[in-house]
Amino acid sequence: MAEVEMINEVQTSERVIAITFDDGPNPIFTPQLFQIFSEVQGRATFFMIGEQMAENPGLVKQAAALGHEIGNHTYTHPKLSELSPESCLAEVEGNEKLVQELTGVKPVVLRPPYLDYSGETLSIMKEKGYPMIGALNTEAQDWDQPGVDHILSVTRKCVGNGSILIFHDGYGDRSQSIKAVRILVKELIEQGYQLVTVSELLKLAGNKE
Numbered sequence: 361m362a363e364v365e366m367i368n369e370v371q372t373s374e375r376v377i378a379i380t381f382d383d384g385p386n387p388i389f390t391p392q393l394f395q396i397f398s399e400v401q402g403r404a405t406f407f408m409i410g411e412q413m414a415e416n417p418g419l420v421k422q423a424a425a426l427g428h429e430i431g432n433h434t435y436t437h438p439k440l441s442e443l444s445p446e447s448c449l450a451e452v453e454g455n456e457k458l459v460q461e462l463t464g465v466k467p468v469v470l471r472p473p474y475l476d477y478s479g480e481t482l483s484i485m486k487e488k489g490y491p492m493i494g495a496l497n498t499e500a501q502d503w504d505q506p507g508v509d510h511i512l513s514v515t516r517k518c519v520g521n522g523s524i525l526i527f528h529d530g531y532g533d534r535s536q537s538i539k540a541v542r543i544l545v546k547e548l549i550e551q552g553y554q555l556v557t558v559s560e561l562l563k564l565a566g567n568k569e
């Protein structure tokens with residue numbers, strides 16, 4: 361089997377799903393997600409941007425304290441394929457340093473901005489030990505505000521054991537994303553899914569019992 365470049369799901373027989381949020385933290389939308397996940401004792405993964413963390417350090421600490429995972433989404437959200445190896449490394453390590461300062465631990469998963477990467481990006485991440493995390497429901501395009509119904513109908517088709525789902529809690533008005541996630545989370549819990557972090561999901565990979 362060819363080497364997997366981007367992880368969009370893991371194979372597992374366990375009823376688990378990892379919901380992820382990009383581009384935060386955001387003072388309006390991120391706390392609403394904390395609330396939604398707290399109500400169901402679920403955990404999420406927030407792929408945070410360094411610049412956003414620097415502006416909202418309290419939300420980074422709160423996410424970690426609530427048991428959510430903070431993933432690396434670079435410092436300034438560039439297209440990594442367009443950067444020199446040095447700049448790419450600086451983007452990743454700048455984020456890493458800030459997460460460590462604020463929470464005491466380094467991020468261990470990374471999502472490249474725009475899901476954009478080159479072969480060079482891949483080898484840098486491999487060297488750094490970062491799995492690159494994609495998602496199954498990218499066609500929901502929640503970042504474009506296509507309507508709550510569209511976000512939900514596309515995403516529901518991607519629900520299954522080991523799925524990774526993407527939404528956004530930063531950059532612009534994210535109220536559609538929040539509304540969709542509120543409905544989706546309720547449905548998933550009713551269907552018996554446990555909401556886990558990406559790292560927790562990766563540990564279950566291949567666990568078919």
Ligand SMILES: [Zn+2]
Nearest residue numbers: 382383473474
């Ligand atoms: Zn992003």
